[in-house]
Every structure is written in structure tokens, then in C-alpha cells.
Amino acid sequence: AAPLVVARSTALAAKKGLLIRNRASFEDARKLQSVVFDKTGTLTEGRFGITDIELEKGLTEEEVLVLAGSIEAQSEHPIARGIIEDAKQRNISFKSPESFESLTGKGLQGKVEGKDVKVVSPGFIQEQGLSYPKERFEELSQQGKTVVFVLIDQELAGMVALADKIRESAKSAISELNSMEVQSMILTGDNQQVANWVANQLGLDDVFAEVLPHEKADKIKEIKQKGLKVAMTGDGVNDAPALANADLGVAIGAGTDVAMETADVVLVKSDPNDVVSIISLSKATYRKMI
Ligand code: ADP
Numbered sequence: 631a632a633p634l635v636v637a638r639s640t641a642l643a644a645k646k647g648l649l650i651r652n653r654a655s656f657e658d659a660r661k662l663q664s665v666v667f668d669k670t671g672t673l674t675e676g677r678f679g680i681t682d683i684e685l686e687k688g689l690t691e692e693e694v695l696v697l698a699g700s701i702e703a704q705s706e707h708p709i710a711r712g713i714i715e716d717a718k719q720r721n722i723s724f725k726s727p728e729s730f731e732s733l734t735g736k737g738l739q740g741k742v743e744g745k746d747v748k749v750v751s752p753g754f755i756q757e758q759g760l761s762y763p764k765e766r767f768e769e770l771s772q773q774g775k776t777v778v779f780v781l782i783d784q785e786l787a788g789m790v791a792l793a794d795k796i797r798e799s800a801k802s803a804i805s806e807l808n809s810m811e812v813q814s815m816i817l818t819g820d821n822q823q824v825a826n827w828v829a830n831q832l833g834l835d836d837v838f839a840e841v842l843p844h845e846k847a848d849k850i851k852e853i854k855q856k857g858l859k860v861a862m863t864g865d866g867v868n869d870a871p872a873l874a875n876a877d878l879g880v881a882i883g884a885g886t887d888v889a890m891e892t893a894d895v896v897l898v899k900s901d902p903n904d905v906v907s908i909i910s911l912s913k914a915t916y917r918k919m920i
């Protein structure tokens with residue numbers, strides 16, 4: 631394309647809130663065949679609220695929330711923010727933990743008032759072979775809720791279910807991609823059933839769930855090895871290596887600095903429809919090139 635057309639497309643993109651950081655990847659965006667989306671904060675709003683608390687060990691909801699909240703207060707994960715917000719609304723005050731450690735992609739653990747407290751994923755519970763109320767867990771997961779488990783001194787004290795909202799704008803983005811014959815997929819560390827629920831709501835073509843942070847980048851490589859031109863869209867620190875591996879890395883503007891620094895394009899308005907705009911604009915700009 632003529633340099634003037636290219637320069638105008640950058641200005642036009644910027645006006646729409648698409649910051650193009652890598653021109654070559656933007657040029658190739660017209661050839662994309664699949665777009666992979668992170669779930670939390672990308673397809674969903676990333677704002678969790680507690681919907682259900684299932685108690686297992688004779689503790690009260692408040693006791694569970696004090697212990698869980700005290701270690702979650704050390705985390706910036708959207709799940710942590712949801713639990714803390716809810717606990718605060720119940721006027722619960724947290725203790726400062728004697729120690730704290732994050733279990734990457736699986737949750738976190740710490741010592742609170744001499745007790746070993748863990749807030750962890752279903753995957754962690756299954757790995758450890760701990761028993762849990764499976765039926766209730768499946769019921770909650772099938773409703774699209776993210777369930778975390780609170781362990782106190784290695785015993786299950788409760789399950790906390792949290793709900794996030796699917797972004798309204800994700801629906802039209804996916805159907806547009808569909809009509810452009812671009813596949814859309816979800817890639818998440820969350821539970822399989824939750825991922826399936828989101829995929830059904832949005833009509834996604836493929837689902838990769840229970841993926842650990844370091845496996846996200848490998849997943850993108852696998853898709854490329856199938857010969858597909860792939861974009862990755864995400865917001866988190868965890869997503870950065872996957873953004874780097876993709877043919878086009880797209881960061882959600884409301885996300886982390888690491889994601890934005892790695893991305894080829896940043897969506898200032900955090901609107902998944904802007905992924906569609908990138909592809910259309912790339913096609914319009916480079917139409918006459920091979
Ligand atoms: P994603 O970014 O795809 O939503 P993560 O890799 O951040 O997924 O998290 C994967 C899973 O690990 C979560 O669904 C949850 O079960 C668990 N987890 C991560 N962080 C926390 C946390 N702060 N508190 C409780 N559980 C967590």
C-alpha cells in the first residue's frame with residue numbers, strides 16, 4: 631500500500647482506540663484464521679462477586695472469609711478482588727498473614743494466626759486427592775461459576791463460588807469473526823465446565839481450559855504448528871508469553887503493563903469488537919498487496 635494510506639490507517643486506528651505497536655503484525659492481521667481469547671477480563675468483565683459459600687468443617691462463613699480474605703488481600707487476581715470486596719461489605723476485618731506465597735495458576739497459601747490457609751483451584755484439590763462435595767461443585771461450575779476451595783490446615787473448610795459477567799461486546803465480536811470465517815477460541819486457567827459455559831454462551835469454536843500460566847504460550851505454538859495464523863487476546867501477566875508467541879498479540883487496555891508492553895496492538899477501549907476492527911482495517915489498508 632502507498633505510504634500515505636498506511637499513515638492514514640495508523641491515525642484512523644488510533645482514533646478508534648487501537649494502538650498499533652507492530653506494523654508488520656498489523657499488516658498480516660488480514661490473513662488471520664483464528665483468534666484466541668483469554669477468559670477473565672477479556673471475554674468477561676473480570677469483576678467477580680461471591681454467589682455461594684458451602685461450608686464443610688463447622689466454621690462459619692465469617693470465619694472462612696476472615697482466613698481466606700487475609701491471604702487474598704495479598705493478591706491482585708480478579709478472584710482475590712472479588713473475595714475481598716465481598717468480605718468488606720460484610721464488615722470483616724483481615725489479619726496480616728505471618729507468611730504468604732502464591733501457587734502460580736492454582737491459587738495461594740499463607741499462615742494466618744498460626745493456621746495454614748490455602749485458597750486453591752479445583753485442579754489443586756484433585757491433584758492432592760482431597761475429597762470434596764463433587765455434585766455441588768459440578769452444579770455450580772455448570773452455572774458458569776468459578777469455584778475456589780478454602781483449606782485450613784490441609785482440611786477443606788469451604789467452597790466459595792464466584793460469578794463474573796460475560797462482556798456484552800464479546801457476543802457481537804464472536805459473531806462477526808464467525809461471519810469473516812475466523813475461528814474463535816477460549817484459553818483459560820479456569821475449570822473446564824466454566825470455560826464450556828462461556829463458550830456456549832458466545833458460540834466459540836474451541837475451548838482450552840485448566841491451562842497453567844506457562845502452558846498458555848505453548849498452546850499458541852501448537853495452533854501455529856497446525857498451520858493457522860493466530861491472534862492472542864489477553865490482559866494478564868500470565869498472558870504475556872502467549873501474546874509474544876502469537877502472529878498478532880492483542881492486549882486489552884485495562885490490563886497489566888506487561889501485557890501491553892508485549893502486545894502488537896493495544897485496545898484502549900478494552901472492547902473485543904476492536905479485534906474485528908483490526909482485521910477489517912488491515913484488509914482495507916493492505917488490500918492491494920499480496
Ligand atoms: P485465568 O487468568 O485464565 O483466569 P489463572 O491462571 O489466573 O487463570 O488462574 C487459574 C485458577 O487458579 C483460577 O481459576 C483459580 O481456581 C486459581 N487461582 C488463581 N489465583 C487465585 C487466587 N488469588 N485465589 C484463589 N484462586 C486462585
Ligand code: MG
Pocket residue numbers: 668669670671672864865866
Ligand atoms: Mg486474565
